[in-house]
Amino acid sequence: MTLAQCLKTGMENNPSLKASRFDVDISTHGIKEARADFLPSVSSSYSMTPIRSISAKGYSTDTDYVDKDVRSFSIRLTQILYAGSRITNTYQRARISEALAKTEMELAGMELAYRIETTFYKLMKAKQDVITTQESVNRLTESVKSAEAFLKRELVPWVNVLQARVDLADAQDLYKIARNDVNRQRVELFSLMNQTMDPAIEFSGGLNPLLATEPVFDDSLKYALENRPDIKSLVYQLEIADKNEKIAIGKYLPTVKFDVGYYDRDDEYDQLAEKRDQRNRYWSGGVTASWDLFDGGRAWYEKEKYNTQAQKISALIEDAKNAIATGIYNALYSMNEAKQRIKSCAEGLTAANEYYDVEENRLKAGLSTIPSLLDAQDRLLRAQANETRATLDYQLAVSELKFYTGKEDIE
Numbered sequence: 001m002t003l004a005q006c007l008k009t010g011m012e013n014n015p016s017l018k019a020s021r022f023d024v025d026i027s028t029h030g031i032k033e034a035r036a037d038f039l040p041s042v043s044s045s046y047s048m049t050p051i052r053s054i055s056a057k058g059y060s061t062d063t064d065y066v067d068k069d070v071r072s073f074s075i076r077l078t079q080i081l082y083a084g085s086r087i088t089n090t091y092q093r094a095r096i097s098e099a100l101a102k103t104e105m106e107l108a109g110m111e112l113a114y115r116i117e118t119t120f121y122k123l124m125k126a127k128q129d130v131i132t133t134q135e136s137v138n139r140l141t142e143s144v145k146s147a148e149a150f151l152k153r154e155l156v157p158w159v160n161v162l163q164a165r166v167d168l169a170d171a172q173d174l175y176k177i178a179r180n181d182v183n184r185q186r187v188e189l190f191s192l193m194n195q196t197m198d199p200a201i202e203f204s205g206g207l208n209p210l211l212a213t214e215p216v217f218d219d220s221l222k223y224a225l226e227n228r229p230d231i232k233s234l235v236y237q238l239e240i241a242d243k244n245e246k247i248a249i250g251k252y253l254p255t256v257k258f259d260v261g262y263y264d265r266d267d268e269y270d271q272l273a274e275k276r277d278q279r280n281r282y283w284s285g286g287v288t289a290s291w292d293l294f295d296g297g298r299a300w301y302e303k304e305k306y307n308t309q310a311q312k313i314s315a316l317i318e319d320a321k322n323a324i325a326t327g328i329y330n331a332l333y334s335m336n337e338a339k340q341r342i343k344s345c346a347e348g349l350t351a352a353n354e355y356y357d358v359e360e361n362r363l364k365a366g367l368s369t370i371p372s373l374l375d376a377q378d379r380l381l382r383a384q385a386n387e388t389r390a391t392l393d394y395q396l397a398v399s400e401l402k403f404y405t406g407k408e409d410i411e
Contacts, residue, residue: 002205003120006193010116013194017112020105034094037087040079047072068269076261076404081287084250093243100236107229114403116192118396123185124207125392129178132384137175139356139377140168146363147370160370167374171381209390210339211398220405221326225408234317241310248303251292260285269378324404331401338394345387352376352383 001011011017053066080087147164151157190197225231266279361375362368402409 001201001203001345003117006116006120006189006203007113009195010112011109014112014192015194017105017108020101020108023101024098024105027094027101031091031094031098033092034087036282037080037090041195042075042076042077044075045073068267071266071268073264074261076259079253079258082256083260084253084255086247086250089243089246089250093240093247096236096239096243100240101237103229103232107233110229110403110406112192113211114399116189117399117402119185119188119192120203120205121207121392121395121399123182123203124205125388126178126181126185127203128388129385130175130182131312132381132388133171133178134177135384136171136377136381137168139380140164140171140374143373143377144168146373150370155366162368163374167377174381190341193238207395208398210342210394211335211343214335215401217328217332220332220401223407224324224328224405225321228320228404229406230320231317231324234313234320238310238313238317241306241313245303245306245310248299248306251299251302252371253296254289254291255285256289258285258287327404328401331397331404334397335394335401338360338390338397342387342394345390349380349383349387356380 047070049070049072051068051070123214144161144164147161151161168370186203187197189203260283262281262283264279265279267277269276356376356379357371359368359373363373364372401407
């Protein structure tokens with residue numbers, strides 16, 4: 001699998017990203033729920049109430065005068081005409097909440113891409129370390145053989161053989177550590193993609209070359225402030241707090257409703273009072289205005305709560321901008337440092353390779369010693385590790401810059 005395939009698989013399968021998509025669906029349903037408040041509500045009811053006399057005293061003692069069955073049916077339509085703009089603000093808040101959920105999903109995707117990308121590069125570096133340490137083990141194995149051969153001819157002391165064996169053991173330890181690092185990075189990568197570990201899957205791609213042009217801080221910061229999902233998220237949260245404040249203020253304004261209804265009532269008395277049976281059918285309609293004049297300050301303090309929340313979010317926006325600026329600065333500094341290290345490490349690696357070849361040839365000619373060859377081997381291993389580390393650090397810095405600017409790619 002290449003990096004692009006890992007990113008695609010992770011975006012499709014990662015559970016936390018799936019949860020973010022569900023949040024978007026939830027907020028979409030919230031818009032439809034809020035939109036329903038603009039429409040009238042229709043309710044109906046039916047009841048049957050038997051009334052039976054227990055005792056009667058006074059002018060009429062005929063129980064049939066009281067005993068009856070009452071059946072009633074009604075259907076009623078209610079339309080809110082005005083509610084202090086609370087319905088409008090609630091609907092607008094729902095739309096902002098959907099936009100907020102989308103930016104949160106975008107941020108989750110960006111964070112996932114950053115983690116997959118950095119893990120992939122660390123895996124590539126670990127695989128290169130395996131190759132480097134394996135080469136080191138092979139060279140030191142030959143060094144041990146050479147030392148033992150020289151010892152048999154009494155050309156070197158026993159201590160040189162011991163020294164070669166110690167260095168070989170160290171190289172074997174580094175090789176095992178590198179292989180374990182490969183396994184750890186593979187586990188992490190499979191986890192981010194939400195896939196079961198599969199030994200048959202290999203990851204390939206290596207580390208990317210250096211960028212052709214160096215990014216500029218001002219351009220990077222400007223792009224970040226305009227496109228970073230977390231900045232957008234905080235701005236949406238600020239707008240939601242503003243809507244909540246307006247909804248709270250709207251509770252001090254009157255509510256006006258229009259009602260129209262149809263009613264059917266049937267009163268059926270017992271046999272002796274059949275002549276008094278009655279059925280009424282009628283409709284009614286009208287406008288009702290209600291106004292809560294005092295609520296103990298509840299709505300006022302609710303408004304103040306959201307006003308304070310808005311101030312908090314404004315402070316968080318400033319903090320996020322500072323954090324982004326700092327992150328971009330650090331990424332650019334790290335890129336510049338790693339780029340310089342790559343250049344010097346490449347020169348050092350060339351020299352280390354030549355140094356080792358010279359010492360190896362001199363040893364074969366009897367002009368050098370085992371310790372000198374081991375020293376050249378150690379320098380070569382360190383030069384290889386330094387170059388790999390510098391290349392990885394550059395890639396991680398580029399990924400960090402992409403993350404802080406919100407760009408999908410940097411050219």
